[in-house]
Amino acid sequence: MRIPSATLLVVAAIFCHAQAEELSFDFKDPRGVSQVAFSLDAPLESINGTAKGIAGTVLVDPDNLSTARGKIVVATKSLVVPNPIMRMHLLSKDWLNARSNPEISFEIKKVGRVTKKSADASEVEVTGTFTLSQVTKEVLTKADVIYLPGKLGETTNNKIHGDLLVVRSNFKIRRSDFGIRAGEFLDKVADEISLFVNLVGSAPRKI
Amino acid sequence: MKPRSGSNKVVPLLRALAALSAVAILACWISLGAHMGWSQTRVPVQRTDAVTASTFTDYEERFLPGVDFLVAGLLGSAAIFALTLVMPNSKAGTRR
Numbered sequence: 239m240r241i242p243s244a245t246l247l248v249v250a251a252i253f254c255h256a257q258a259e260e261l262s263f264d265f266k267d268p269r270g271v272s273q274v275a276f277s278l279d280a281p282l283e284s285i286n287g288t289a290k291g292i293a294g295t296v297l298v299d300p301d302n303l304s305t306a307r308g309k310i311v312v313a314t315k316s317l318v319v320p321n322p323i324m325r326m327h328l329l330s331k332d333w334l335n336a337r338s339n340p341e342i343s344f345e346i347k348k349v350g351r352v353t354k355k356s357a358d359a360s361e362v363e364v365t366g367t368f369t370l371s372q373v374t375k376e377v378l379t380k381a382d383v384i385y386l387p388g389k390l391g392e393t394t395n396n397k398i399h400g401d402l403l404v405v406r407s408n409f410k411i412r413r414s415d416f417g418i419r420a421g422e423f424l425d426k427v428a429d430e431i432s433l434f435v436n437l438v439g440s441a442p443r444k445i
Numbered sequence: 446m447k448p449r450s451g452s453n454k455v456v457p458l459l460r461a462l463a464a465l466s467a468v469a470i471l472a473c474w475i476s477l478g479a480h481m482g483w484s485q486t487r488v489p490v491q492r493t494d495a496v497t498a499s500t501f502t503d504y505e506e507r508f509l510p511g512v513d514f515l516v517a518g519l520l521g522s523a524a525i526f527a528l529t530l531v532m533p534n535s536k537a538g539t540r541r
Contacts, residue, residue, distance in 0.1 A: 271494045271501050282512070283482035286489070288502045318504065321511075322483035384497070392496045404497045436499050 252333050260299045261440030263403045272437045279428035291316025300385040303352045343369045354434040359384045365412040370414040381407035400442035456529045463525040470518030484511035
């Protein structure tokens with residue numbers, strides 16, 4: 239039986255469209271734009287720092303964000319604060335124990351309400367599991383998601399073409415919930431930690 | 446004028462050193478920004494990525510002295526001065 243070439247073209251187009259629906263965004267960012275900043279109160283000045291050792295993959299259909307799934311991992315030893323002694327304490331076994339707990343992670347479990355803000359930007363409600371110091375807690379947060387089709391080339395001098403996905407979110411955790419010196423040194427280091435997430439994921443495409 | 450002998454020569458030298466170091470530390474702290482927090486060896490700087498419009502923190506590798514630097518420096522100067530008060534043959538305790 240001969241299949242008309244027009245039918246083949248339609249099938250190919252449908253197949254290609256189905257393939258293009260879900261994109262795999264890699265959140266390893268060699269440019270250093272992606273980071274998770276943290277801030278917590280302390281007597282002399284608040285402790286502010288960042289973590290840039292970000293990796294992970296999220297599968298996203300830009301037209302249907304509610305199906306997004308994936309995991310973002312932050313290398314504990316990539317946490318930086320401006321004071322070197324403070325950083326040494328932070329990564330020591332008394333606090334984060336970076337040697338035994340090399341990763342901090344967030345895994346998407348469910349994407350709830352999606353609110354379209356503009357053609358490429360949406361606000362989503364995300365439920366996920368946040369793991370810190372080998373303790374996992376469920377976290378519900380809102381995130382701004384911006385899909386930038388074709389923008390990857392601008393960050394790679396057009397060596398690699400593809401799309402970018404920007405994710406921004408702020409949420410708070412308590413160190414006591416993760417067993418980090420729970421109830422101790424509360425006059426020096428606050429229990430509540432504010433996290434400011436700013437991630438850029440890239441999905442290369444073949445031209 | 447007769448030259449002073451023994452530790453009588455050292456005492457004014459140490460006091461001058463204490464005063465000079467206190468002034469130098471204060472001047473250094475003020476000139477480098479008079480930072481009221483802890484000392485920093487990398488200073489955060491806010492940058493914006495042109496492609497994604499994301500604002501992110503970058504670090505400049507330089508020393509920014511904080512109040513710990515100031516206090517430690519002034520305490521060191523005070524310690525040098527205090528040393529002159531307990532030195533033998535020092536007349537600092539009796540003279541005005």
